[in-house]
Amino acid sequence: MSSIENHTAIPERPDLIRLGLGIIGIGTSGPLIAMSAMPIVTLIFWRNLGGALFTLPFAIRDLISKDRHHRKAIALSALSGFILALHFIGFFIAMRWTTVAAGTALVALQPIFAALFVRMLGGNIPSRAWLGMGVSFVGVLMISGVDLSISWLAFKGDVAAIISAALAAVYMLLGSRAQKEIGTHSYTTICYFVCAVTALPMALVMGVEVIHFEKNEWLILLGLIAGAQILGHSMFNAALKRVSPAIVSLIVFFEVPVSTLLAIWWLDQKPPIALIPGIIVILTGCILVVLRTRPTEVMIDE
Numbered sequence: 001m002s003s004i005e006n007h008t009a010i011p012e013r014p015d016l017i018r019l020g021l022g023i024i025g026i027g028t029s030g031p032l033i034a035m036s037a038m039p040i041v042t043l044i045f046w047r048n049l050g051g052a053l054f055t056l057p058f059a060i061r062d063l064i065s066k067d068r069h070h071r072k073a074i075a076l077s078a079l080s081g082f083i084l085a086l087h088f089i090g091f092f093i094a095m096r097w098t099t100v101a102a103g104t105a106l107v108a109l110q111p112i113f114a115a116l117f118v119r120m121l122g123g124n125i126p127s128r129a130w131l132g133m134g135v136s137f138v139g140v141l142m143i144s145g146v147d148l149s150i151s152w153l154a155f156k157g158d159v160a161a162i163i164s165a166a167l168a169a170v171y172m173l174l175g176s177r178a179q180k181e182i183g184t185h186s187y188t189t190i191c192y193f194v195c196a197v198t199a200l201p202m203a204l205v206m207g208v209e210v211i212h213f214e215k216n217e218w219l220i221l222l223g224l225i226a227g228a229q230i231l232g233h234s235m236f237n238a239a240l241k242r243v244s245p246a247i248v249s250l251i252v253f254f255e256v257p258v259s260t261l262l263a264i265w266w267l268d269q270k271p272p273i274a275l276i277p278g279i280i281v282i283l284t285g286c287i288l289v290v291l292r293t294r295p296t297e298v299m300i301d302e
């Protein structure tokens with residue numbers, strides 16, 4: 001059995017280092033988004049344009065290929081980029097309307113949505129996985145109830161996070177299919193670029209600022225590109241060549257405590273104690289789902 005098919009094996013030390021760096025990278029995403037005052041669609045545009053330009057030099061060969069299968073994969077990558085833009089809108093809204101802890105925990109529901117979508121497409125979901133979904137649903141109710149008691153805005157942030165999780169699952173499934181035919185760098189270049197050009201017209205139509213920002217906003221943006229977009233994504237994608245997606249999926253859940261601790265440190269944003277049980281319940285349910293279903297070939301982060 002190859003390492004990528006062994007869903008219980010501990011990754012080798014180099015991949016553990018990559019995954020650790022990836023967790024730190026994506027863990028910075030939520031707090032930095034909450035810290036930034038840049039309009040959401042503008043932030044999405046620059047973040048993804050920066051990511052696309054970074055990976056472009058490694059993707060030229062695939063992008064100029066005339067192979068029919070590559071063209072189909074490129075089309076899937078473009079569709080994935082459009083879905084990613086919608087996912088980011090929901091995720092960024094959640095980071096600003098509710099706490100980073102609650103938002104990241106709810107977005108962690110994406111493996112459950114992926115399992116449901118696989119089932120809708122005719123795939124098989126083991127009965128024990130439904131228990132995990134039920135457990136996570138209880139956690140969603142717990143977090144949403146607490147946020148609703150705090151403010152209507154926080155509750156709407158929870159809804160945005162849940163929608164974002166569903167869109168993340170669609171993005172994951174499209175990316176899984178596309179990367180069967182093209183390399184990771186090619187996929188991410190196309191995906192990020194389409195995500196960026198999807199966000200830009202939204203910014204222009206809405207009349208929000210795109211260029212003129214203070215130095216601090218550009219520094220936050222560079223932090224997002226370097227951390228979440230490049231360090232987080234690239235390290236996980238590199239590990240996925242050798243490590244089971246089930247293992248990566250479990251490790252990605254560490255984004256929640258990392259983001260929460262950074263939000264406390266950088267923003268002095270301490271989540272209400274009442275949220276903690278709900279977060280634990282959600283992550284427990286997600287872990288049950290990941291362990292009880294056959295993993296897809298790609299796992300994403302924020």
